[in-house]
Amino acid sequence: MALTALALCTRALLKIGAAPITSLEDGTAEAEVAASLYAGARDALLSCHPWSFATGQMALGRLEAVPLSGFANAFQLPADLLRAVSVAPRAAFRIQEGRLLTDASEATLTYVFRPAEAEWPPSFATALVARLSAEFCMPLTESASRAEALYQLAEAELRGAKLADGQGQTPRAITHFPLLDVRG
Template identity: 65%
Template sequence: MALTALELCSRALLRLGAPPIASLEEGTAEAEIAAGLYAGARDALLSSHPWSFATGQATLARLQAPPVADFAFAFQLPAGFLRALSAGRGVAYRLLEDRLHTDAPQVALSYVFRPDEAAFPPFFAAALVARLAAEFCIPLTENTARAQLLMQQAEGELRAARRADSQQATVQAIGGFPLVSVRG
């Protein structure tokens, strides 16, 4: 089932025992808190792990103006960029503002991006709802003990989501490890 930001926030509010919202702009305390905290919590969770559904690759466009110092070339980062994973095998780079600086004349960037909420798999949506409930707790209830409990639950959901996501790729075999070759 494809979810929206509104549905994710409403689910988090329901976990707190608060009424769901019909719009992020409806003017209620719940809507204002959801609107103010949602994007930051979503992006923090997305950038915390190289999620398979939010990882992409792109050949970056080189900018005409070279960097001022350190590297020879500057490249424009893609829209929705959240976190770099690599700029190619063995390529040294640095991120500055919305650019990638490197000495390589071409860059194939592997990165985490911000996908549409409809692309969130159920395991990630559950982790995000749990995290949102923890984030919304103090502003709505002023109950720090409950917020700590909800944050612990959110961490558990995040571990489960990472585990589910990591099972969506072939396990890499250990190769060239000296202790394995000694066994004969």
Template identity: 60%
Template sequence: MALTALALCSCALLKLGAAPIASFEEGTAEAEVAANLYPSTRDALLSVHPWGFATGQLRLPRLAASPVADYDHAFQLPADFLRGISTGGVPYRIAERRLHASTDEIVLTYIFRPAEADFPPFFDQALIARLAAEFCTPITESTARAQLLFKLADDEMRRARLIDAQQETAQALDRFPLVEARG
């Protein structure tokens, strides 16, 4: 079942023993905390790992204006860009929301912000656990409880990363010098 931003926040609030929210604008402390902490927490969690569901490739459009120094061309980053992963071996730098490189054409592999409906269940659970930890201190004023929730969120994140990593073919080792040295 695909969850919305509101449903993800409500699940996190329920984990705290707080009331779920019906709207981010309802005027309660829970709604204010959720509205302010959700976007940055979601983006941070998406950015820390190259999730298969949030990784894309795109040929970037070259901009007319060149960078001031170091590289020959500037390219427009996508609107949903969170973090760059690779340009296929081409040296680059990301500065001022543009990618700079000395090539005429570039394909960027990057982390993007998918819609909440596209989050897989394992990521939903990691995000809910992290949101509960983030919401804990402002709502309950219990730092000890928040520390426990952060530990549980880290465990849930490890589990989600493991599941995500199992959704692609493992890379084979074509050549391994230590084995070759044994003869």
């Protein structure tokens, strides 16, 4: 089954014993809960970690207007930004009013964006389904204890997805550590 919002929501509903849905707009209680909670849960999970499949870089365009907040320059943020990870060259920055503010004269932003569901690795999809089942549990089953158990399972799935994501890249080496320098 292709990864879609509908497929992911249906998997989460089945995990809590609810009826599957055929559309996010089919008028059932399950569809209404799924439609209301899916986007927020998806974006929260994407934003909580710099996932390799959802992290990109972009050279930002400088805006003409000078910011009033003490920074020298303002840059236009990408439309698909969920979370800023870093700015190069390394400089202090702030995101405010939909702009990146910094003293640097140019800026390349590393950021988390929202990729299509079909591009997600299985570990992330499984973590999202676990999170959705926890989110859907209270409104559909009214069982607080079951919802709490599902949240704990969702956290374990998230840890596993983060671990799998981190193993797909070379670990960052510590290039300079002042405490080692003083030991001579």
